[in-house]
Amino acid sequence: MLGSVLAACALAASALAATPAEWQQRSIYQLVTDRFATSDGSSPTCDTEDRIYCGGSWQGVINQLDYIQYMGFDAIWISPIVANLEGSTGDGYSYHGYWTVDQNALNEHFGTASDLNNLATALHDRGMYLMVDIVVNHMAANTLPPDYSTLTPFNAESSFHTFCWVTDYNNQTNVEQCWLGDSNVPLVDCNTEDDGVIDFFHNWVGELRSNYSVDGFRIDTLKHVRKDFWPDFQTAAGVYAVGEVFEGDVNYVAPYTKVLDGVLDYPTYYQLTSAFESTSGSLQNLVNVVQQAQSAYENQLFTVGTFLENQDNPRFQSITTDQGLVKNAMTWPLIADGIPILYYGQEQGYTGSNDPYNREALWLSGYVIEDKPLVHHVRILNAARKAAIATSSSYLSTAVTFPSVGGNTLAVSKYPMLSLLTNVGASGTPAWDVSSGTGYSSGTELIDVLTCTTYTAGSGGSVSVTGSGGNPVILLPTGAFNTTYCSALAGTHSTSSHTVAVTFEVEYDTVYGGQ
Known part of the structure; x- marks a missing residue:
């Protein structure tokens, strides 16, 4: 399926490449594919504790693009698309997409290659971008030691690092070469020092981009792969890539900004959450971490992903439901320097805590937009950001x-x-x-x-x-x-007697010509 050569992929990328500068104009709606929308519009029961497939699909996403676009989002980030470990494990099913067993096949639970291409086409027809989550660091097994013959294309022990659990996050060798997961689902660590493994991933990411018209990649577990692997991988990707460095220390995260277009800005996330989780939170600490990152990161904070929630961290409203605090915290990603990301369900007031409770089915909300204050809040913030971009040619390069x-x-x-x-x-x-x-x-x-x-x-x-x-x-x-x-x-916001009427417009500099 993914057998074309990298040269052909590079040629295709020249027509479709979405650069960091183009992504800066965007705001991203992140969704868990299995939990966002079903193909037929049904609303099956989905208990997060069960950790099972609930039926979301790529066709379901297509069906609900009006909902996403209504809020002003012009890019989506979907779950990993490749084939995953099948069946129940001691840790549930692989509905989330992070337990790869075959890098060369699609996850049939989410749909067909035609469905995925249709999603890309539907997005591009609207002037929207597609970001695909990918996993390079590891593949998944359901036994320890693994049966390597069940993995594709790496089906020999020599393609993986020797077994050891990641136990010491102060030891970078341990972080990069030992295994994540547990005895139920050991995450077999790919040997990214091996030339054959390196060549495969360079070809693979280029083929994903060209075969499915991908505009950007989110890279899982970035810090668990050696830093000098990433520059050539970024080149092979041919589009903007943002990596997960799950760490709150700016000094630890900063070196990764030199080897990849962007990172998820976890240092700011931690201080943002702390600042607004209660009335005694420190706003000064938020300021301090932003200023530190502005000095330490390669491109300041202009190409990082800025967020309040995601699939790996508790939803903000599991910490506080005070709507004043919630609205202020939600505002930050859309007024800061980075590329804003909103995790699905945040706009509906979802309150799930840590995994798996933060991976609720959105169809249970009914995709309601009327009388939903946070939906309107996000919509207006997106509009305001677009207006600022349209008003000032230097807005995206102006540091807060x-x-x-x-x-x-x-x-x-x-x-x-x-x-x-x-x-x-x-x-x-x-x-x-x-x-x-x-x-x-x-x-x-x-x-x-x-x-x-x-x-x-x-x-x-x-x-x-x-x-x-x-x-x-x-x-x-x-x-x-x-x-x-x-x-x-x-919407229904009250206004003063000095109200004026406004509309928010922006023209995108996009390879698809959309606005």
Whole structure:
């Protein structure tokens, strides 16, 4: 199935390649394929504790693209697509896609090659991008020692590192050459020092890209493979790739930004969660980690993936359901420097904690958009980000600054956007006085896109705002907008007597010509 040569793939990539700069314009909706939507629109029972296939498919994703696009997302990240370990294990079924047994075959639970190509086509017809999750570090077995003959294409022990469990995360050799998993499902660690293994993966990733018109890759367990493997792999991929480095230390993560286009920004994730999980969280610590990463990462934070939730970490609302805190935390990825990622179900208020509870079926929500405050919140934030991109040609290369940091308030400037965040909680009344550093001129008329309330910048561009309900305030110059659709965009938000109408537009620089 994946037997074409790399040269042919490189030729195909010249027509379809999506660069980091093109991905920067996007916002990504991450979904677990098995749990997002069924092909026939049915809503089967899906108990996360069972860890079984529930019936989601690539055709199901196609059926619900209107839902994703309604919220303003223009890229999706789907689960790994290759064939996985079959049957029940002591750790459940491989519905998530991370237990590869055959790199050269598709996971039939999700559909056919035609279905996957149809998904790519449907996305591209809408001007949207497809990101596919991939696993290079390991393959899966259900016995220890493994039966290597069950794995494809590496069916000999010599293609894998000698068995040992990863036990010491302070020992990089142990991290890179020992095995993840457990005795139920040992994750057999690929020998990525072997020339044959290296050549296979270079050809394989290029073929995935060309065969299925993939625009980007998310790479699992990046830190478990030696760093010098990744630059040539990135070249072979031919499109933007973002890697998972599951680590909160900026100094540990930073070297990976030199060998791959981007990383998932876990250091910021940890401080973001801590800052908004309660009214006593430290906003200063969030500022500190962002500034440290801006200095340490190869491209500052411009090409990282910025997120609040994913399939490996507890949902934010399993920690707190205070909607003031929730809305502020959800705001961060869409006003920060990186490429924003929203994990499916966050917009519906899902509350699952750690795996497997954070992998709920979205069809149980009914894909409701009306009277869903977080759906509207995300939709407006996506629109505001697009408006900022359209307004300023340097927006995506402008690093966030922090003109004001108080005990419970934070001002985040990324001109032309000024975001006022708070962790006072839903019962609190935040107030911000930002005397300088906004980038605005005196007298600039501003609009809070979340409420359509207008303000006027004071002397030197200063801004003073009193909020309500612990909600964030997102300011943009009113002159950046057409004045037509504010009330429709803002849904049922209350407005002040100074409301103006706005619409948010952006034209993408995309290889598919979509807007």
